[in-house]
Amino acid sequence: MDRYLNSIMALAVSLFLVSCAGGQRTNVRREFDEGRYQSSHEKLTGLVRKDGKNEHLYLLERGVVSLALARAGDAVRDLRLARDRLDDLAGTDYGGWLSSMMLDDRQLAYQGADYEQVLVRAMLALADLADGNSEDAGAYALQVASRQRKIIESFRARDGSLPKSSYRQVAFGSYLKAIIDEEALKFDLAKIQFQKVKAIEPRFSPAAADIKRVVEGHHSRKGNGVVHVLALVGRGPFRVEVEEPVTRDALAIAHYIWASSRNRAAIPNISRVKIPAVAVYEDNPTELHVSADASPAGSTSLLTDIETLALDEFEAIREHIVARAFLRRAFKITATQLAIEAANRDNDRRGEYTDGDALRDLGISAAGLLWSALEGADLR
Numbered sequence: 001m002d003r004y005l006n007s008i009m010a011l012a013v014s015l016f017l018v019s020c021a022g023g024q025r026t027n028v029r030r031e032f033d034e035g036r037y038q039s040s041h042e043k044l045t046g047l048v049r050k051d052g053k054n055e056h057l058y059l060l061e062r063g064v065v066s067l068a069l070a071r072a073g074d075a076v077r078d079l080r081l082a083r084d085r086l087d088d089l090a091g092t093d094y095g096g097w098l099s100s101m102m103l104d105d106r107q108l109a110y111q112g113a114d115y116e117q118v119l120v121r122a123m124l125a126l127a128d129l130a131d132g133n134s135e136d137a138g139a140y141a142l143q144v145a146s147r148q149r150k151i152i153e154s155f156r157a158r159d160g161s162l163p164k165s166s167y168r169q170v171a172f173g174s175y176l177k178a179i180i181d182e183e184a185l186k187f188d189l190a191k192i193q194f195q196k197v198k199a200i201e202p203r204f205s206p207a208a209a210d211i212k213r214v215v216e217g218h219h220s221r222k223g224n225g226v227v228h229v230l231a232l233v234g235r236g237p238f239r240v241e242v243e244e245p246v247t248r249d250a251l252a253i254a255h256y257i258w259a260s261s262r263n264r265a266a267i268p269n270i271s272r273v274k275i276p277a278v279a280v281y282e283d284n285p286t287e288l289h290v291s292a293d294a295s296p297a298g299s300t301s302l303l304t305d306i307e308t309l310a311l312d313e314f315e316a317i318r319e320h321i322v323a324r325a326f327l328r329r330a331f332k333i334t335a336t337q338l339a340i341e342a343a344n345r346d347n348d349r350r351g352e353y354t355d356g357d358a359l360r361d362l363g364i365s366a367a368g369l370l371w372s373a374l375e376g377a378d379l380r
Contacts, residue, residue, distance in 0.1 A: 025061065060120060115313055239279070288300040333368065
């Protein structure tokens with residue numbers, strides 16, 4: 001890039017590390033936070049071999065760790081495999097769906113949060129640029145916006161609206177494509193992508209200078225150019241289990257689905273359910289400073305804030321998450337009630353209800369309560 005641009009700039013782009021920690025990955029994340037990248041990589045490799053169902057989840061993590069270890073080629077391989085698996089799984093785990101109704105969403109194959117499905121492409125583009133052994137980075141960068149559009153358009157509410165249309169757009173893919181086009185001297189294409197960045201993320205202050213440079217800049221002499229510093233900073237969002245009240249909107253969604261799938265519209269009365277909520281770290285850095293030859297050369301400008309992205313996405317579909325958990329609990333309650341009704345059919349024929357019948361019904365009810373109590377939120 002320094003072959004042709006006429007000034008030296010230091011630009012840091014903050015992209016918060018993508019991943020949600022939970023379960024067996026907690027220790028891996030702790031080691032990563034402490035800078036013990038090789039140990040994190042080894043543990044993730046063990047998890048890849050041990051847990052085939054969630055292999056792609058660990059590959060996502062290992063791809064980021066490989067970048068930290070300066071193994072860009074390994075990162076490309078892991079992230080590409082994870083991306084392909086996430087794409088294959090989208091909306092196809094029907095057996096897992098049945099298991100999730102019987103227990104909870106931890107039985108499903110991990111399909112990734114929406115922002116993870118989008119940002120794995122940004123990470124792929126970044127890793128491919130760092131690797132330098134292919135010319136696929138531009139294609140990966142373009143996939144960021146196209147995947148987000150597909151996610152938004154594929155989820156419709158009962159009234160035909162698109163709840164995910166409120167999702168915050170991701171500017172990182174457009175920015176990567178812009179600097180790739182600029183390096184290839186495709187200034188018109190670079191201008192288009194930089195303009196997209198400015199429209200998507202107005203807080204990104206260097207966008208105006210970037211646009212001006214590709215419009216008015218001149219080919220630089222050898223040894224001069226622009227240095228783009230892309231920084232992945234901070235710890236990523238994670239999930240926590242919370243007891244969420246069943247709101248009127250969530251109940252309306254659940255009632256619509258329930259009435260559509262059952263002959264009777266009656267639905268159990270449930271006030272609270274367990275769901276996986278998104279949480280973030282309060283101590284993440286908000287600014288980086290870049291120096292050259294011990295002299296200040298520039299400071300960061302936030303391009304993609306994964307924390308805000310994850311929180312906004314959660315809020316956009318919160319009621320649907322609650323409705324899903326509500327329906328799962330309602331299924332268990334109804335199944336328990338039907339079991340009691342079936343067991344009492346003989347009582348109706350005999351015209352009596354004995355102490356033994358009461359104990360049997362109590363046992364079925366206790367089993368139903370235990371069944372519901374075994375539910376847990378999916379914190380992957």
